[in-house]
Amino acid sequence: MRVSNRLALFNIVATLAYLGLAILGGGGFSAFFSHPPLVFLTIVFLIMSGVGLFSRGNLSSVEREDRGNRWVLPVFALIGVLSAWLPAYADRIGILTFGGDTMRWLGVILFVIGGVLRLWPVFILGLRFSGLVVIQPGHSLVTGGMYGVIRHPSYLGMMINAVGWALAFRSGVGVMLAVLLLVPLIARIRAEEALLHSQFGAEYDAYCARTARLIPGLY
Template identity: 65%
Template sequence: MTPTSGLAALTVVGTLAYLGLAVLGAGGLAAFFSHPARIALTIVLFALSGAALFSGGNLSPGEREDRANRWVITAFGVIGLLAAYLPAYTERKGVWILDGDAVRWLGVGLFAAGGALRIWPVFVLGRRFSGLVAIQPGHRLVTSGVYSVIRHPSYLGLLVNALGWALAFRSGIGVLLTALLVPPLLVRIHAEEKLLRDQFDSGYEAYCRRTWRLIPGLY
């Protein structure tokens, strides 16, 4: 798929702003790139952003949208800005740091794995994947692949990705910020599931009975 110009610009600007805040928090380019884990983190960030450009996702309200849920996007944005800056800043200042280089590399691995899980469902759904809680034209229920196990793999990827970013800076505050993503995420999940129940009726109910929302065996 080819990216739309608006979404492509948003992705590029968002990625550069996110990295820029981290560099600022770390105390500059030299300080940020002084550790190989942060270099690897940057490479993964650009690779994921590049892949996202061709995923086919959009921000369309589609045929029907739950507009009351849009506040969640603002919450994600605020937490995201804090998560971009504070982990690098607190590492530089030595505030609530998790010790050891192994934590950094674990973070890089989780950031990559979570990012891949975040983007993969967007490729699967294509134009039916919207950043808004909405029913798209030609919307159909996908129940195969990763969706045969969990109903919201992209959101699980978001949490793993955010946790990986925090750990790459060994930041306890970053881990806390990841936890703060959970309440608005659950609100969004419930809003999406209500919309899908209204759209697909008993088919979605049957699908819910045989799958998990986020974590198999737990939730």
């Protein structure tokens, strides 16, 4: 429970900091919330963050961990800070922006889709969902449902979520940051798959042979 409480506190602080940076970049509360799509984006963001508090995801390293992959965590954090502030700032001053409110609403829709796809696997995996690349006691493969089609649905959700956030601000800079997210994300995927292969061997190889990493037919 102590770990869960710390994780919940971190979630709350990170959520408020992320929104705070966006509002700051957007020119303050009045300017930011003068756009109805951004009002809705904020509401959805807060709801999803609240829902995430009820998941059983964790940061425990438990039985075995690929510690060499921890470098992606500060990279994710840095890209996250830039993504929070820079798209809103670029939107406010009109640098590399495109489209109008239709583009903003498209971004909000993608943000919702990505958020659901990001959170759903966390609840499916429960305690097996870790912020670290780990093998836990009694670890077993989940190969049904969405995991029967793609192996990393939560990461696909993260990408869709990031693109949606960028488009909500009509931000070309935000889209570039979302693309940059692929670098640590692919490194994370490869580390996870190597660790799972070392644990489950032929069973995991057979699973990989019938599924895609992120997008069926592409990757």
